[in-house]
Amino acid sequence: MDADRAAAPAIVAGGPEEDMARRRWSAPRRALVTGASSGLGRAIALELAARGCEVWLAARRVGELESAAAAIRARGGRAVARELDVRDAERVVACVRDWDRECGGFDLVLANAGIGTGRRRGVHDPAAEQELWRVNLVGAAATLCGALEPMLARGHGTLAAVTSLAGRRGMPGSGAYAASKAALTAYLESLRCEVEPRGLHVVELRPGYVHTALTAQNDFAMPFAWPVERAAAVCVDALCARRRVRAFPWQLVLATSVLRVLPTGLYTRLARGLPGSKRSADALPAPEAGA
Ligand SMILES: NC(=O)c1ccc[n+]([C@@H]2O[C@H](COP(=O)([O-])OP(=O)(O)OC[C@H]3O[C@@H](n4cnc5c(N)ncnc54)[C@H](OP(=O)(O)O)[C@@H]3O)[C@@H](O)[C@H]2O)c1
Helix, strand or coil, X not given: CHHHECCCCCCCCCCHXXXXXXXXXXXXXXXXXXXXXXXXXXXXXXXXXXCCCEEEEEECCHHHXXXXXXXXXXXXXXXXXXXXXXXXXXXXXXHHHHHHHHXXXXXXEEECCCCCCCCCCCCCCHHHHHHHHHHHHHHXXXXXXXXXHHHHHHCCEXXXXXXXXXXXXCCCXXXXXXXXXXXXXXXXXXXXXXXXXXXXXXXXXXXXXXXXXXXXXXXCCCCCCECHHHHHHHHHHXXXXXXXXXXXXXXXXXXXXXXXXCCHHHHHHHHHHCCCHHHHHHHCCCCCCCC
């Protein structure tokens, strides 16, 4: 785990290191959070604002964004609500760049917007799968790309995204979702290698189950599911500390780490018992009679 944490300096009370450390671990001053109209994004936005950060909240449902921004202002915080559909990659890049100029420079941009496979979305329905990838992967990459140029020009800033423990291995019934998160993990790792030498940080937030609208659709048990406020607090701690990867809860981190090293044949047999397996089996075309 420690290898995933950007090295913390040894702190001498009152010394220059203390000042540096405070700046290093403190909350960002201005942050953009996508998917901030509900769930984890909303809770992270509120938590960032509570720690003194000016938060720009983006998503499609403007009414929900305005109500989250109003809640922040009512507690003495600073918030701006902006409509954004992350499926439109060109517009996302342009908006992030414009808003960055408008606010005086984000020091954190968090690509959180995401959708799940959900009961209503078909398993192996190409249109539903493409929609999911456009939001979870194309949208997230566009959000980070929009922030990249201005952050590189300033030589500091944190690019972050929410992936999932579901991306650690194939997930029957949620293949498109698992693939979107696995790809985003690889994207973030690549980006980190590129931009860390230029003074930027890349943070991957990798939750297990969190109680939100996304998981309310799940018709299976969700082991070790966390309340959204608890998840948001852990995510904001990781963002402030510039952790490279923050995965939680530990029980599922451990379980997925074990699953990850299993040989393919053994995993394929074991995965039949995972949540979603039955749903995907039901969704596949039945074999022809006599086959
Ligand atoms: N809940 C979990 O157990 C869990 C676990 C691991 C990872 N995650 C990840 O956490 C992130 C947040 O999910 P959540 O659980 O908080 O779900 P949620 O409550 O459903 O929130 C999803 C957010 O994404 C936004 N969004 C969806 N489509 C969008 C689009 N086209 N353009 C812009 N925003 C869009 C939604 O806003 P609008 O509808 O207003 O646009 C909403 O604010 C997702 O990336 C998800 O994959 C969740």
